[in-house]
Amino acid sequence: MDTLIAQLQRQFRDYTISLYHQGFLDDQFTELKKLQDECSPDFVAEVVTLFFEDCEKLISNMARALDQTGNVDFKLVGSSVHQLKGSSSSVGAKRVKGLCVTLKECCDSQNFEGCVRCLQQVDIEYKTLKAKLQDLFNLEQQIVQAGGRIPQVDI
Amino acid sequence: MAEVLRPEMLDISSNDNTSSLASSTELLHVLAVDDSMVDRKFIERLLRVSSCKVTVVDSATRALQYLGLDGENSSVGFEDLKINLIMTDYSMPGMTGYELLKKIKESSAFREIPVVIMSSENILPRIDRCLEEGAEDFLLKPVKLADVKRLRDSLMKAEERAFKNMMHKRDLEANDLYSQLKRAKI
Numbered sequence: 001m002d003t004l005i006a007q008l009q010r011q012f013r014d015y016t017i018s019l020y021h022q023g024f025l026d027d028q029f030t031e032l033k034k035l036q037d038e039c040s041p042d043f044v045a046e047v048v049t050l051f052f053e054d055c056e057k058l059i060s061n062m063a064r065a066l067d068q069t070g071n072v073d074f075k076l077v078g079s080s081v082h083q084l085k086g087s088s089s090s091v092g093a094k095r096v097k098g099l100c101v102t103l104k105e106c107c108d109s110q111n112f113e114g115c116v117r118c119l120q121q122v123d124i125e126y127k128t129l130k131a132k133l134q135d136l137f138n139l140e141q142q143i144v145q146a147g148g149r150i151p152q153v154d155i
Numbered sequence: 156m157a158e159v160l161r162p163e164m165l166d167i168s169s170n171d172n173t174s175s176l177a178s179s180t181e182l183l184h185v186l187a188v189d190d191s192m193v194d195r196k197f198i199e200r201l202l203r204v205s206s207c208k209v210t211v212v213d214s215a216t217r218a219l220q221y222l223g224l225d226g227e228n229s230s231v232g233f234e235d236l237k238i239n240l241i242m243t244d245y246s247m248p249g250m251t252g253y254e255l256l257k258k259i260k261e262s263s264a265f266r267e268i269p270v271v272i273m274s275s276e277n278i279l280p281r282i283d284r285c286l287e288e289g290a291e292d293f294l295l296k297p298v299k300l301a302d303v304k305r306l307r308d309s310l311m312k313a314e315e316r317a318f319k320n321m322m323h324k325r326d327l328e329a330n331d332l333y334s335q336l337k338r339a340k341i
Contacts, residue, residue: 028297035200035300043200050193082246086275087193090297 005148012139016153019136024129029092030155048133051091055126058084062119066112077115078107084122095125183307184208188218188243188255189273198242198273198298205303207240215243215250215258224262238268240291240310245274245281253285260289271306273298 002010019025029044036043058080065076085100099122106114140150185207187198195211202209212218219225222236241259243252252272260266269291274281282293294302 031297031299032197035197035204037204040200040203047193047196047200050196054191054193079248083191086296087191089275090191090193090197 005143005146008139008143008146009148009151012136012143013151013153015136015139017155019132020155023094023098024132026092026094028090032091045137048091051087051093052126052130054087055084055096055122059119059123059126062115066116066119072110072112072115074107074110074115078104081107093126093129096122096129099125182206182208183239183310184210184237185240185242186218186221186238187211188213188215188241188247188252190214190244190247194244194296201298201300201303202242204300205307207303207307210238215247215252215255218243218255219250219258222259222262222265224258224265238265239314240306241268241270242294243270243272244296245272245285246276253281253288256285256288256290269310 020029032044032047062077062080065073065080081100081103085097085104088097088100099118103115103118103122106118143150183206185202187195187202187209189195189198189211190213192213195213199209199211210221212221216225218241222238241255243255245252252274256270256272259268259270266289270289271292271294272285272290273294273296275296277295285293292306
């Protein structure tokens with residue numbers, strides 16, 4: 001008979017694996033987890049929180065720049081997406097990073113329509129990831145509250 | 156009759172204040188420079204996990220302020236500042252990591268400190284330029300734990316070599332003094 005802890009652990013393992021397989025996360029997220037320990041138990045949560053704050057700020061900057069019809073500062077958009085690409089790479093946000101690459105290309109070729117469309121996708125993507133990671137962290141909490149240990153998941 | 160002085164008994168104290176990692180439990184003190192909050196948090200953790208003491212700043216200007224190279228401060232209080240390594244992002248608004256590297260290499264106080272450049276872009280001319288300017292290494296972001304370990308190990312080896320050289324020099328000086336005293340038949 002499966003205990004609650006075992007069930008939760010299985011859920012956690014399956015969910016984690018699916019996030020990697022569906023391309024939401026890559027290796028770099030694994031590297032982040034390696035840096036977490038008893039001395040720094042919330043490290044991953046703290047870093048991704050900073051990342052999502054970055055997303056909000058940079059996306060808003062880019063949206064504002066693209067809103068200046070006829071006078072779009074593509075340099076600003078370019079430097080913002082460069083920053084976003086950097087931080088998404090640092091946390092292992094694979095899909096967000098991929099979309100940043102596309103956005104950068106649209107920006108470099110001053111493709112206004114492309115930029116607008118791409119930016120919308122980046123916005124949706126980071127919010128999706130945020131929700132999924134929140135679910136993952138909730139699962140972790142449930143395991144700990146049930147008295148279990150969070151399993152190491154090998155991808 | 157005068158006591159025969161053996162070399163080991165002679166105290167050749169050196170004025171050299173080289174602190175040695177080989178003989179002390181001092182941690183490597185790293186100054187990390189990055190304008191990205193996410194990357195600052197990440198590099199700080201990477202370095203802490205690798206047993207380094209870390210100071211993180213968000214711009215090249217602040218790095219220069221910290222080192223006392225911004226021209227605003229005299230060198231008061233900076234003699235004790237022991238930085239073993241500087242790790243800086245390349246692309247930063249205002250002063251770039253490359254410009255910071257140049258300023259550090261121009262300073263007599265800090266030019267010996269190894270400077271490592273980090274960048275998310277694998278641009279060969281950029282890498283060459285940094286290495287030519289005296290960068291210790293060029294790391295592609297995201298930086299790996301293995302990169303930091305490799306850096307730390309090579310720095311510890313360099314410090315150990317410097318320590319050994321200093322001790323060897325002391326031995327030679329002690330032996331030299333001993334020989335002189337012997338010849339003087341003291």
